[in-house]
Amino acid sequence: xxxxxxxxxxxxxxxxxxxxxxxxxxxxxxxxxxxxxxxxxxxxxxxxxxxxxxxxxxxxxxxxxxxxxxxxxxxxxxxxxxxxxxxxxxxxxxxxxxxxxxxxx
Numbered sequence: 001x002x003x004x005x006x007x008x009x010x011x012x013x014x015x016x017x018x019x020x021x022x023x024x025x026x027x028x029x030x031x032x033x034x035x036x037x038x039x040x041x042x043x044x045x046x047x048x049x050x051x052x053x054x055x056x057x058x059x060x061x062x063x064x065x066x067x068x069x070x071x072x073x074x075x076x077x078x079x080x081x082x083x084x085x086x087x088x089x090x091x092x093x094x095x096x097x098x099x100x101x102x103x104x105x
Contacts, residue, residue, distance in 0.1 A: 030089065031065075031091070033078045035076055036076045040075070041070060043071055051073060052064035055075055063080065083095075
């Protein structure tokens, strides 16, 4: 039996004076995206989340795959149902649940 570990990740992005976006996502260890249209490295986890979020506003990222061993970020248009088991133990995905972004002024 394989245990799946999920870690909640929260990122606040300051867009302009007085405008903050709070982004919540979770890292699911041991998973990978099925397809990836862009791979960037070296990238930190927070850079990966930020990049996917920014690309997601342009409809170019739904899920970000991340590998801690290679510090690589895989941007994907996959849905959460397309996620597969990863061969590498250091791999995982960040899923951006719908409705978790809020705007505050």
